[in-house]
Amino acid sequence: MDRDTRYSLKKLRKPSPRPLANDPLDQDAPSIGIPAALHLFEDLAFWEMFFSILGIRTVVSRNLKQPVALGKTLAKAEFCAPVMALHGHVVHLLKKTPYVFLPFYFEEKTNQKGVRRQHCYYTQFTPSVLACLDSGEKDRLIMPTIKYLYSSLHTKMALYRALKPVIPHRPLSFFDIHAAWDKAMEFRKTEQARLAAVFQTKTQDVFGVKVLLLGRPYTVLSDTMNHHIPQMFEKMGVQTFFQDMVNTLDLDLSPIRPLLEEIHWKYAARILESAYAAALTDGLYPVYITSFRCSPDAFGVDYFKQIMERCHKPYLVLELDEHDSSVGYETRIEAAVRSFTNHFQSSSRSKAVPMDFSPLFLTGPMTRPLFSPTGIPSPAN
Numbered sequence: 273m274d275r276d277t278r279y280s281l282k283k284l285r286k287p288s289p290r291p292l293a294n295d296p297l298d299q300d301a302p303s304i305g306i307p308a309a310l311h312l313f314e315d316l317a318f319w320e321m322f323f324s325i326l327g328i329r330t331v332v333s334r335n336l337k338q339p340v341a342l343g344k345t346l347a348k349a350e351f352c353a354p355v356m357a358l359h360g361h362v363v364h365l366l367k368k369t370p371y372v373f374l375p376f377y378f379e380e381k382t383n384q385k386g387v388r389r390q391h392c393y394y395t396q397f398t399p400s401v402l403a404c405l406d407s408g409e410k411d412r413l414i415m416p417t418i419k420y421l422y423s424s425l426h427t428k429m430a431l432y433r434a435l436k437p438v439i440p441h442r443p444l445s446f447f448d449i450h451a452a453w454d455k456a457m458e459f460r461k462t463e464q465a466r467l468a469a470v471f472q473t474k475t476q477d478v479f480g481v482k483v484l485l486l487g488r489p490y491t492v493l494s495d496t497m498n499h500h501i502p503q504m505f506e507k508m509g510v511q512t513f514f515q516d517m518v519n520t521l522d523l524d525l526s527p528i529r530p531l532l533e534e535i536h537w538k539y540a541a542r543i544l545e546s547a548y549a550a551a552l553t554d555g556l557y558p559v560y561i562t563s564f565r566c567s568p569d570a571f572g573v574d575y576f577k578q579i580m581e582r583c584h585k586p587y588l589v590l591e592l593d594e595h596d597s598s599v600g601y602e603t604r605i606e607a608a609v610r611s612f613t614n615h616f617q618s619s620s621r622s623k624a625v626p627m628d629f630s631p632l633f634l635t636g637p638m639t640r641p642l643f644s645p646t647g648i649p650s651p652a653n
């Protein structure tokens with residue numbers, strides 16, 4: 273019998289067919305590997321489309337089994353599991369393709385003055401760490417700076433320079449890069465709007481408890497990293513969504529704005545915005561999936577809990593360990609779904625209302641402000 277896919281997050285998110293190259297690429301086309309890991313995971317469809325338009329074949333390591341275990345045999349220091357996994361993906365691809373795409377993602381540009389949205393420092397320096405793994409392979413890593421505070425013109429120029437060795441016999445013009453980038457960007461925007469529309473419709477159509485998964489796309493959405501957590505909810509008949517489907521642009525975030533302005537991590541801020549949206553949405557319950565050794569989450573989880581507790585809404589936090597076993601998650605998920613259902617069915621549950629989350633900022637003997645989410649002054653030392 274076919275598996276019941278009624279509540280499948282994967283099915284909901286399945287990308288629309290995307291316009292690829294004008295002519296199908298043959299096996300002799302130049303090729304490049306794209307690791308299905310860490311910062312690249314979220315942008316896989318974007319990069320596949322970008323390279324395809326340029327006539328470059330892509331090899332994506334989506335089906336690599338046990339990337340963390342492989343990465344651990346290669347890494348020269350202790351990292352979180354997603355960084356270990358990236359080690360595994362890159363070395364795997366180096367055996368399959370002449371070049372591996374490993375760009376730097378430092379920071380997203382924002383439209384808000386003074387607000388920073390940085391990738392965590394592990395993500396920022398991982399391409400450099402991988403380039404040092406084996407100096408003989410360094411030239412096979414294509415490492416332009418893609419995400420920083422520069423304009424898109426700068427990014428296109430960085431790609432133009434970095435991709436020269438990939439197509440030595442048919443040099444790409446700057447215009448080729450420019451056109452491919454803009455087309456891929458347009459596709460990405462359309463996809464984001466589609467996901468937001470799906471969320472909007474489904475949250476209204478599906479009665480009862482629904483779950484919003486919060487975390488990093490490279491762990492929550494990756495089958496080799498997520499310990500099948502989305503499927504555990506699906507098996508219990510619970511529809512899940514991911515945070516990037518929530519359109520927080522239309523949400524009044526002013527109650528948590530002071531907190532969002534202090535947080536400079538891209539995903540931590542996105543998680544808290546989406547958690548707040550879930551807190552205000554009837555029937556939608558957040559599940560925060562974090563990774564063992566994740567530094568930004570060390571404080572992100574605390575703020576998440578405080579937001580949910582102020583809104584009197586049940587939630588679940590799951591920490592992914594580095595082992596492959598899913599044992600242990602199932603019991604906690606079953607208990608959480610029972611708790612969400614009780615809350616949803618309770619006639620006395622109060623309707624979630626926008627709450628004021630105004631952390632207290634103090635200036636102490638240190639030169640930087642002290643920040644206390646609870647409103648209780650933090651000790652200076």
Ligand code: SF4
Pocket residue numbers: 352353354355392393394395488563565566567568569
């Ligand atoms: S955000 Fe956390 S899980 Fe992701 S790379 Fe940084 S430390 Fe690792």
